[in-house]
Amino acid sequence: MEQKAIKHKTGFWYVVKSLLSGLGLTWKHFKNARNRRTPEYVSDENYFKQPDGMATLKYPYEAIPVPDNGRYRLHNEIDDCIVCDLCAKVCPVNCITIESVKATEDIGTTSDGTKKRLYAPVFDIDMAKCCYCGLCTTVCPTDCITMTPVYDFSEVDIKNMVYHFTDLSPEQAEEKKLLLAKQQEEMAAAKAAALAARKQG
């Protein structure tokens, strides 16, 4: 291929023209600063077509909406939780801590009809440890643990990053434990009585 010498434009008027066009460019941006980028949803067709105006988003006051499948802060709907411990087991970073207490009476069903048999005196998720993999949400049999679109939840004290989802107060939890212990004692006593009765008979 034949090479051509690149001719650089020079000369007084060319320089003046280019200086003025530079001023024109900044003036155009200054003039368009009346317009603002709108916080469109990502699927909006104008999302990438906002070349004019200020690009700044005043974040705490306004934000671009999060996509529907955004995976941020975990939430556990404790009323639907059967305290099966699957999420705690599958969690790769062990950020979920669950303690369970067997219920002594009938405590109802979850919204999808599964029978609940356990109380959860402790159901803590440490969001400071969470790696947002979403495994807990996939293993959950009742779909009670979900990822919400909330992403701005930083805290001054790291202890506040631990979210407590239990619906029992410590006193209630203690009461349930006592009830269980009492029931088990009664059952053991009944068993012993039955055993003794069998031996006698």
Added chain:
Amino acid sequence: MLAFLLTLGALLGVVIVLAYAERKVAAFMQDRMGPTEAGPQGSLQAVADVLKLLQKEDIVPAAADKKLFKLAPILIFAAVFAGFAVIPFTPALVPAGIGIGVFYLLAIVSLDVVGLLMAGWGSNNKYAMLGAMRSVAQIVSYEIPAGLAILSAVMVCQSLDFQEISYQQGALMNQFPGLEYEMNWLFGIEALGINTTTIGGITTWNIFRAPILLVAFVIYFIASLAESNRAPFDIPEAESELVAGFHVEYSGFRFAVLFLAEYSMMVLVCLVAVVLFLGSWNTPLPNIGPVALAYWTSGTAGEVSSIGWGIFWLLSKTFVLLFLQLQLRWTYPRLRVDQLMHLCWKVLTPIALAVVLIAGIWRLLMI
């Protein structure tokens, strides 16, 4: 004393507005929003900055030359502020109406250079030293084309008195003692036969009285950018190379004074450009037959109306030039030091010399 306090107060006000405008204009030109939090639309940001600076610790480096270091900001600001003494604000109001105002201004503003060198040397810091050297080299060089451009205006006006130069550029000319029988002709050429003495307005501004002064104005404006260390001639404080140039070691109140001096210098050079070339406090609106726009927008000399109109026109023209300075800063890249000197000595100075010659010939045509 009253003039001193009034000028200082007005200057502080203008500088606060300018510092805020600088941030907003810069932001808008870069598609940002600038300050938004302090006050409505961030308008108190500059005030907040000043308050913050005043609270800061006053640090004097252990190895600095303490006397020079402490004296430099005061000298720099005093030199710039003294320049405001001769600027006429209205037909009747000028802090110090001396007959050799132009000469005084050029001389006193040059003292700035000494202050810069003191600050750079006294800091005992390589960046400050380099910044000061560059600054001094640049200011001393650019004073030549600026001085020649001012000289051509002075030659056309035949006066070193800023107030007399101001009166010549408007419909009120004949009210100035000594100019009662002077005439203004269109483009300054009597042979054209169009008398603009009573038309006034933009037709009697210096850039129209002698159109060659338009070239002088452009030269002066470019040189004034360099004298106030503004982009694209900001190598003395090039952030990316020298941190902040000569004021890198300054903090707290001393830094605030340097900052104030820098912005005052911008305001001063723009004021001088307006007074010498763009009609000073005169209105841009001409008298057209019975529609005496120039008289209506000038007020009567010596009364409140003339003070209001005079300050309004002077400040609005100054702010247009200041806006241009800001826009230039955010449009053009910084010149290299050799390009800077090339522009000064090989381009502006020869053109300015030619302009002085032509201005002299023009003056002969004007009589």
